[in-house]
Amino acid sequence: MDYTKVIEKLNECLRHEWTGVAQYAQAGFLVSGLWREVYSTVFFDNAQESFGHAKLVGEKITALGGVPTIERKSVKQSNDITEMLNNGLEFESAAVKLYNEALALAEGDRALVVFLEDILKQEQEGVDEFTLILRGHSAAATESKSASKAG
Template identity: 65%
Template sequence: MDLQAVIDQLNECLKHEWTGVAQYSQASFIVEGVWREVYASTFQDNAEESFGHAKLVGEKISALGGVPAVTRNEIKQTRDLKEILQNSLDFESKAVEMYSKALELAEGNRPLVIFLENILEEEQQGVDEFTLLLRNSGSADVSASDSKTA
């Protein structure tokens, strides 16, 4: 196992999680209309999950001798609920990809593999959740307001 490669990938995961904290929080703030009550708490829960993952990954990076990243990636913003849901699916899918790569790099370190598998399982649940929310959403009006971007 190349320890530095693992730390570098974990830092990419950490930056992604910091992005999730901001992106999901923003979505919970701006969703409006009749869908606010339905979705605001979902987005806030996802922001809290991202923060929880960030804490775990940051602590693991430190335990492995690295320095946790404090930067994040670009945040996607829109007021269109269907786009928010699609951005969320894309975000969760990217997380699955990133943790899968970290998992491959961690081969040979069973405790680290288990640690990453647990996070990966939660990220896959996010993919499943947003996939189901988006399925057949074209038949219902899920516009949070108008289609202007924030």
């Protein structure tokens, strides 16, 4: 099996994870207002998850004979909590896509497939988490808007 394409794709995954470390940490720093208590933890937990994935993927790239990237993509920043959460959802969805692409290239190496499936499962949980948070957040935001109108 030629691992050149796998290593290339894993480096794309790693670049994405490094982006996640910075993007989620930045959201954790910037989030303010009443939601800060809740969401700074959510964002820092996600930054940590991204770092965990970066560590796994970086080690795998090295094990396969490649050199792990130190690059990242540009970070999406906002002061608006809904936009931060949407950025999170977008980030996790892109991660699901990338690990699926890596999986397609890993066919024939069962251990690598399992390795990637483990990460993919967590990325999908991230998509589900942000989807649910956004659903609740939009409902709460609408409620507090109409409450302040009524008051």
